[in-house]
Amino acid sequence: MPTIETFHMPDAGEGLTEADIVTWRVAPGDTVEVNQPLVEIETAKSLVELPCPFDGVVVRLLAQEGDTVEVGVAIAEFDVDPDGEAPADDAPVAQDAVAAEAVVEESAAPAPAPAPAAAPEAPAAPAPAASSPAASSPAQDGSGAVLVGYGVKAGSAQRRPRRDGALDPIGGADEASEYPVLAKPPVRKLARELGVDLTTVTPSGPGGLVTREDVEQAAQAMSARSLATYAGDDQPWLESGYSKDGGRSTRVPVRSVRKRTAEAMVKSAFTAPHVTVFHTADVTETMHLVARLKADREFQDVRVTPLLIVAKALLLAVRRHPEINASWDDEAQEIVYKHFVNLGIAASTPRGLLVPNIKDAHRLPLHELAAEIGELTALARENRTPPAALSGGTISITNVGPLGIDTGTPILNPGESAILAFGAIREQPWVHEGEIKVRWVTQLALSFDHRLVDGELGARVLADVGRVMSDPSQGLVWG
Amino acid sequence: MEAHGPHTDDDLVTMLTRTGERIPHPDFDRYAEDLDAATLRRMWHDMTVVRAFDNEATSLQRQGELGLWVQSLGQEAAQIGSGHALNGNDFVFPSYREHGVALTRGVDLPEILRIFRGLQHGAWDPEAHRFHLYTLVIGAHSLHATGYAMAMDRDGLVGTGDPARDGAVVCYFGDGATSQGDVSEAMVFAAVHDAPVVFFVQNNQFAISEPVTRQSRVPLAQRGAGFGIPSVRVDGNDVVACYAVTRWALERARSGGGPVLIEAFTYRMGAHTTSDDPTRYRTRADESYWAERDPIARLDTYLSSLGELGDDAREAVAAEVKELGRRTRETVRSWEVPAVGSMFEHVYAEPHATVDAERAWFERYERSFADQGVHA
Structure with missing residues (x-):
């Protein structure tokens, strides 16, 4: 009765993960000697002849010529004791002491993971005792009982199993x-x-x-x-x-942007007492300005939109009322007035709502501001907003107009004290110079943190934005 | 083999021709006088044993038992010849291919495989065998060898005239190492300090796949002149000449004469390592040219012609190498994976806080795997 030894695909080079079976030099039933040619394999590096590791009889070959076999997978079985005595029962013979131990250890674990594919198409085994495919036994996969060491990484793509439990x-x-x-x-x-x-x-x-x-x-x-x-x-x-x-x-598990949005909104809504003020403005002059700038040769390389003008108007208002551009430092019990404006613009992106900001927007001439807004929206749309653009904002705009919405009561971006909602611009009947005219009209809303921004300050800021939108030439006076 | 250029087998010190004929040499004959038939038979025995061991190790690598193996095939004469010229006072710094020298220094050959099975960095006591651990960093040990030689000089172990006391250092490296800066620095120091060190270059003509013709415009031995180090080009497949030239160099160094550079011109008949496929960069014609110059075959022919190598000797060696092969296989398969912490043991001679912290971390990391111990 047999004593079966299994030969696993070795790593014939340094760090190879697989090899192709080119030619078997032996067949099942052959009597073989140690170091006689066994099989020719082709690795990523070279054609290599593997010498036979055992004296005995070839029981079966577990891989066909032409197969690509991962390093560590069984490729042949040998009976190294063909004249030996039958074991007491018909169970597959344990390979050696190490394998036997492995069986004991494995039996305490939950169901063993499926073995790497190896043997299903192997030729019929000569004896029933040897018919249990080597690869299906927990003793023979993975922790390779025979080739302890370098060559036995069974399934090199798999991680070594970690222990259960949180002891370590x-x-x-x-x-x-x-x-x-x-x-x-x-x-x-x-x-x-x-x-x-x-x-x-x-x-x-x-x-x-x-x-x-x-x-x-x-x-x-x-x-x-x-x-x-x-x-x-x-x-x-x-x-x-x-x-x-x-x-x-x-x-759907709450993850990533959705999770961060939720946290930010809850934090903001329950730490900063929000107040929102509203203002309806005749922005016909803004629409004329947009039309003129669109025709201007210098602005041909950027997108000119009403958003650009409202951004500039907000920057002008901040310049007149810098106290709005501030934040509440609860820990230090201090109010932090910013000497710069990082202007956030809320954007709906494939990842969800983001508020990327334009650094030092207060320093930008109108053309550069237009370019920055264009780049910011393009990056957001392509999902390429850099992380740096998402932090350090000081005041924000949310542009709800394109959705056809008149206005809203936006929640502050955490760490900021004001956010301007810019609604849809519609042609509406409007009293202009004493007569009812069809004018371009929009609604502006400003939410602010009432801890540090009083109603008067918020109202003045919003009024200034409206003033510039109604009469952009006011920008000359305040700029 | 091209018959021109600086890297040929012309103008070598040869004392045993490729056809097994002993020819006289005016300078080195007197250093080969003590090579009687018994000693030559011992050399033949050692060369045969180390080649058989080399082949067994190659098979073991192919069977997945070793991560890597570095063949010495074809370089047996250079190693056994020079190794037999050493005495117990001498100290050897090998690279990683010096299995033949290891044999002459009394290292039990299978022990070498602990390194190549990834179990240990070195598997013998360098002090006991006067044979340093293999150095895998190309040429780095040339500096260690020179430093050791300078220290021997300062310890008064050189040039006393007392053969029981005087010693020297032999540093083995290959042609590829001569392209390394370390080797040049070592030669500078060795020359100016008259260090008792013999630089023994086995020019096997390939730095992995890079032929020596692309590494040096001149024969490697000629480089010695630039440093002020006397040099010799010897037939590396001639065990008699390798012995004689090394003996001359060692006697000179032990007596305080300073360093010598020996270029043993040979041929790596196998691959660079088991990861290499030499058929990609050299021709079958080259290989057969050098097969005709096999170092063992020519000594075999010579001893046979003297009637000094009979069937009994051959049978005895055949039985010995068969047993060595069996013992090597069984020994290698029986080795336990050492405790993971053991690799930290010889980093410093004394306890070291950083090493302790790293050892603790690594042991914790290994414990986190369910199959710990198997993949160490």
Whole structure:
């Protein structure tokens, strides 16, 4: 009765992960000697002949010529004791002491993971006792009983299994882990740009590496796509979601931008007492100015919109009332007045709501301001907003007009004291120079932090914005 | 083999031709006088044993038992010849291919494989064997060798005239190492300090795949002149000449005569390592040219022609290498994976806080795996 030894695909070079079987030099049933030619393999580096590791009889070959086999996977079985005595029972014979121990250890664990594909198509075994495919036994996969050491990384793409339980904090795989997520720098950059939290991504690369595809997939799963009204019944409506209540709802884990938006809004709404003031303005002159600038040769390379003028108007108002451009430092019990304006503009992006800001907007001439707004919106639309643009804002604008909305009561961007809502511009009947005329009219709303901004200051700021919008030449006076 | 250019087998010190004929040499014959038939048979034995061991190790690598193996195939004469010229006062700094020299220094050959199985950085006591650990960094040990030689000089172990006391250092490296800055620096220091060090270059003609013709415009031995170091080009496949030339150099160094550069011109008959495929960069014609110059074959022919190598000797060696092969396989497979902390043990001679912290961290890390110990 046989004593079976298994030969695993070795790493014939340094750090190779797989090799192709080119030619078998032996066949099942052959009597073989140590170091006689066994099989010719082709690696990424060269054609290599592997010498036979055992004296005995070839029981079976577990890989076909032409197969690509991962390093560490069993490729042949040998009976190294063909004249030996039968074991007491018919169980597969343990390879050696190490293998036997491995069986004992594994039996205490939950169901063993499926073995790497190896043997299903192997030729029929000569004896029933040897018919248990080597690869299906926990003793023979993974921790390779025979080739202890360098060559036995079974399934090189897999991570070594970690111990269960939280006894050793290093063992935890999640946030608590002191081991960083494995990803190459360009992939980390991509994740940052797409707003993907790498710790939430399931890695598919070798050794638990997060790949570019993993990140892209995670980003796709995150992005809200339109919900089908009567989509496939009990299926979740979003890739990132799962279905509950017998398929009557889709639940999506709160992550990334959505999570940060929620936190920011709650923080802002429940720390800064909000007050909103409203102002309706005749912006016909602004519309004329926009038309003139659009025709201006110097502005051909930028987009001129009413948003540009309202941004400039807000900057002018801040210049007249710098107290509005401030923040409340609760910890220090101080109010911080900013000597600069980082002008935030709320943008709806594929990732969700973002408020990127234009640094030192107060220094920008109108043309540069237009260029900056153009770049900021383009980056947001392409999901490429750099992280630096999302911090350090001092005052913001939310442009709700393009959605056809008159106005709103915006919530402050945390750390800022005022936010201006810019509503839709419509042609409306308006009393102009004593007569009812059709004029371009819009509504402006300013929310502010009532801890440091009194109603009067807020009202003056909003009035100044309205004044410039109604009569842009006022900018000459205040500029 | 091209018959022109600086890197040929012309003008070498040769005492045993490729056809196994012993020819006289005016300068070095007297250093080979003590090579009687028994000693030559011992050299033949050592060369045969180390080649068999080399082949066994190559097989073990192919069977997944070693991460890497570095073959010495074809360089046996250079190593066994020079190794036999050493005495117990001498100290050797090898690179990583000097399995033949290791044998002459009394290292049990299978022990070498601990390094190549990834278990230990070195597996013998360098002081006991007067044989330093293998250095894998190309040429780095030429500086260690020179420093050691300078220290021997300062310790009064050179030039006393007492053969029981005087010693020297031999530093083995390859043609590729001569392109390294370290080797030039070592030669500068060795020359100006008259250090008792013999630089033994086994010019096997390849730095992995880079032929020596692309590394030097002149024969490597000629470089010695620039440093003020006398040099010799010797037939590296001639065990008699390698012995004689090394003996001359060692006697000179031990007596306070200073360094010598020996270029043993040989041929790496195998691959650079088991990760290398030499068929990609050299021709079959080259290989067969050098197969005809096999170092063991020519000594075999010579001893046979003297009637000094009979069937009994051959059978004895055949049985010995078979047993060595079996012992090597079993030894290698039986080795336990050492405790993970052991790799930190010889970083510093004394306890060191940083090393302790790193060891603790690494042990914790290894414990976090369910299969700990298996992949160490």
